[in-house]
């Protein structure tokens with residue numbers, strides 16, 4: 001696991017930067033675009049989880065939560081299926097991306113997760129809260145796609161597309177990586193004493 005902590009952040013940042021570059025080049029090739037884009041999404045989820053674990057956030061070591069974050073960082077793209085496979089725009093009328101690409105999905109999953117946490121088995125609740133966090137990270141990346149179309153973050157309140165600077169998203173990933181490395185350096189210094 002130690003190798004993942006040492007090499008994970010720079011690898012994740014490299015994947016994010018590369019996928020940000022390539023995503024513009026492969027816009028017209030759906031399969032390639034999905035591969036490149038999902039690599040960036042997965043790398044984002046992984047490095048944020050490592051950062052949370054480095055900060056001592058107990059949930060970052062809860063398997064159901066971790067699985068939820070990784071799945072959520074990809075699975076929300078399932079709402080593209082009606083358009084890409086069946087050429088139906090019924091899930092994206094008036095919006096730049098399908099409706100599930102909205103803060104409403106994050107809130108719904110978090111609320112379901114909070115309700116499920118009351119049950120004797122907390123894992124479904126942990127999974128749902130992980131999914132909410134993963135979708136939130138997915139939305140961050142989608143909103144920052146270079147030369148992208150943004151997303152209707154506040155749907156159904158408004159269909160207005162929200163677009164942020166790619167630099168903001170890259171800075172978040174880089175900051176997560178720095179958190180991991182500084183925690184690692186801190187532990188190494190403690191061991192040397």
Ligand SMILES: [Zn+2]
Pocket residue numbers: 076077101138142
């Ligand atoms: Zn997406």
